[in-house]
Amino acid sequence: MKNQHNDIISNMEKPTPLEPRPYKLRNPKLEFFCPLCRTERGFTYKSKLSGKNYFQITLVTLLFFPIFGFKIFVFFLAFAAIMELILRIFLKNEIQCPHCGFDASWYKKDIKITRKKIQEFWEKKQKLDPRVS
Protein backbone atom coordinates (compact mmCIF):
# COMPACT_ATOMS: atom_id res chain seq x y z
CA MET A 1 0.00 0.00 0.00
CA LYS A 2 2.78 2.38 0.95
CA ASN A 3 4.75 1.55 -2.23
CA GLN A 4 1.67 2.18 -4.33
CA HIS A 5 1.35 5.59 -2.71
CA ASN A 6 4.99 6.44 -3.49
CA ASP A 7 4.49 5.35 -7.11
CA ILE A 8 1.58 7.71 -7.48
CA ILE A 9 3.66 10.57 -6.09
CA SER A 10 6.65 9.84 -8.34
CA ASN A 11 4.37 9.60 -11.39
CA MET A 12 2.85 12.97 -10.66
CA GLU A 13 4.11 15.86 -12.69
CA LYS A 14 6.88 17.44 -10.67
CA PRO A 15 7.15 21.21 -10.76
CA THR A 16 10.38 22.51 -12.25
CA PRO A 17 11.58 25.29 -10.01
CA LEU A 18 13.81 28.14 -11.16
CA GLU A 19 16.20 27.35 -8.34
CA PRO A 20 16.23 23.54 -7.88
CA ARG A 21 18.21 23.59 -4.64
CA PRO A 22 17.49 26.82 -2.78
CA TYR A 23 19.21 27.75 0.45
CA LYS A 24 17.47 25.82 3.23
CA LEU A 25 16.12 27.99 6.02
CA ARG A 26 17.00 26.81 9.49
CA ASN A 27 13.77 27.40 11.34
CA PRO A 28 11.05 28.50 8.95
CA LYS A 29 7.72 29.73 10.32
CA LEU A 30 5.99 29.07 7.03
CA GLU A 31 7.08 27.03 4.01
CA PHE A 32 5.60 27.33 0.53
CA PHE A 33 6.38 27.37 -3.18
CA CYS A 34 6.81 30.63 -5.05
CA PRO A 35 3.76 30.94 -7.33
CA LEU A 36 5.85 32.43 -10.14
CA CYS A 37 9.10 30.43 -10.25
CA ARG A 38 8.01 27.36 -8.23
CA THR A 39 11.06 27.53 -5.98
CA GLU A 40 10.62 26.24 -2.45
CA ARG A 41 10.58 29.16 -0.03
CA GLY A 42 9.95 29.98 3.59
CA PHE A 43 9.50 32.84 6.01
CA THR A 44 11.64 33.05 9.12
CA TYR A 45 9.51 35.78 10.67
CA LYS A 46 5.87 35.99 11.66
CA SER A 47 3.90 39.22 11.73
CA LYS A 48 2.62 38.48 15.24
CA LEU A 49 4.69 38.29 18.41
CA SER A 50 5.22 34.81 19.81
CA GLY A 51 4.92 33.75 23.44
CA LYS A 52 8.70 33.83 23.64
CA ASN A 53 8.72 37.44 22.44
CA TYR A 54 6.20 38.43 25.14
CA PHE A 55 8.37 36.67 27.71
CA GLN A 56 11.40 38.69 26.53
CA ILE A 57 9.42 41.92 26.66
CA THR A 58 8.22 41.09 30.17
CA LEU A 59 11.81 40.48 31.30
CA VAL A 60 13.03 43.79 29.85
CA THR A 61 10.07 45.59 31.39
CA LEU A 62 10.76 44.09 34.82
CA LEU A 63 14.34 45.40 34.63
CA PHE A 64 12.93 48.93 34.62
CA PHE A 65 10.40 48.28 37.40
CA PRO A 66 12.60 49.64 40.26
CA ILE A 67 12.95 52.95 38.41
CA PHE A 68 9.44 53.55 37.11
CA GLY A 69 7.20 51.51 39.41
CA PHE A 70 3.76 50.62 38.11
CA LYS A 71 3.94 53.09 35.26
CA ILE A 72 5.94 50.29 33.65
CA PHE A 73 2.73 48.86 32.19
CA VAL A 74 2.77 51.63 29.60
CA PHE A 75 6.33 50.71 28.71
CA PHE A 76 5.30 47.08 28.26
CA LEU A 77 2.69 48.07 25.68
CA ALA A 78 5.13 50.40 23.94
CA PHE A 79 7.83 47.70 23.78
CA ALA A 80 5.32 45.19 22.40
CA ALA A 81 4.18 47.67 19.74
CA ILE A 82 7.75 48.49 18.71
CA MET A 83 8.75 44.82 18.55
CA GLU A 84 5.72 43.99 16.41
CA LEU A 85 6.57 46.87 14.09
CA ILE A 86 10.14 45.60 13.71
CA LEU A 87 8.88 42.07 13.00
CA ARG A 88 6.57 43.42 10.31
CA ILE A 89 9.44 45.27 8.66
CA PHE A 90 11.55 42.08 8.67
CA LEU A 91 8.67 40.06 7.23
CA LYS A 92 8.00 42.69 4.55
CA ASN A 93 11.61 42.39 3.42
CA GLU A 94 11.21 38.63 3.21
CA ILE A 95 8.07 38.56 1.08
CA GLN A 96 9.75 39.28 -2.25
CA CYS A 97 11.08 36.07 -3.81
CA PRO A 98 14.91 36.20 -3.89
CA HIS A 99 14.95 34.10 -7.09
CA CYS A 100 12.41 35.78 -9.35
CA GLY A 101 11.36 38.97 -7.57
CA PHE A 102 7.69 38.08 -7.14
CA ASP A 103 6.12 40.10 -4.31
CA ALA A 104 2.88 38.60 -3.01
CA SER A 105 2.03 41.64 -0.87
CA TRP A 106 1.99 43.87 -3.97
CA TYR A 107 0.21 41.25 -6.06
CA LYS A 108 -2.77 41.55 -3.73
CA LYS A 109 -2.84 45.33 -4.10
CA ASP A 110 -1.74 46.10 -7.67
CA ILE A 111 -0.72 43.64 -10.37
CA LYS A 112 0.85 46.37 -12.54
CA ILE A 113 3.24 47.39 -9.77
CA THR A 114 4.04 43.71 -9.17
CA ARG A 115 5.00 43.32 -12.84
CA LYS A 116 7.16 46.45 -12.69
CA LYS A 117 8.87 45.20 -9.54
CA ILE A 118 9.68 41.85 -11.16
CA GLN A 119 11.04 43.65 -14.23
CA GLU A 120 13.22 45.87 -12.04
CA PHE A 121 14.39 42.81 -10.13
CA TRP A 122 15.56 41.08 -13.32
CA GLU A 123 17.20 44.24 -14.65
CA LYS A 124 19.14 44.53 -11.40
CA LYS A 125 20.03 40.83 -11.52
CA GLN A 126 21.30 41.21 -15.08
CA LYS A 127 23.44 44.19 -14.12
CA LEU A 128 25.05 42.20 -11.30
CA ASP A 129 25.54 39.10 -13.44
CA PRO A 130 25.35 39.62 -17.23
CA ARG A 131 25.15 35.85 -17.81
CA VAL A 132 21.58 35.84 -16.44
CA SER A 133 19.17 35.87 -19.35
Ligand SMILES: [Zn+2]
Ligand atom coordinates in the same frame (compact mmCIF):
# COMPACT_ATOMS: atom_id res chain seq x y z
ZN1 LIG B 1 10.05 33.16 -7.17
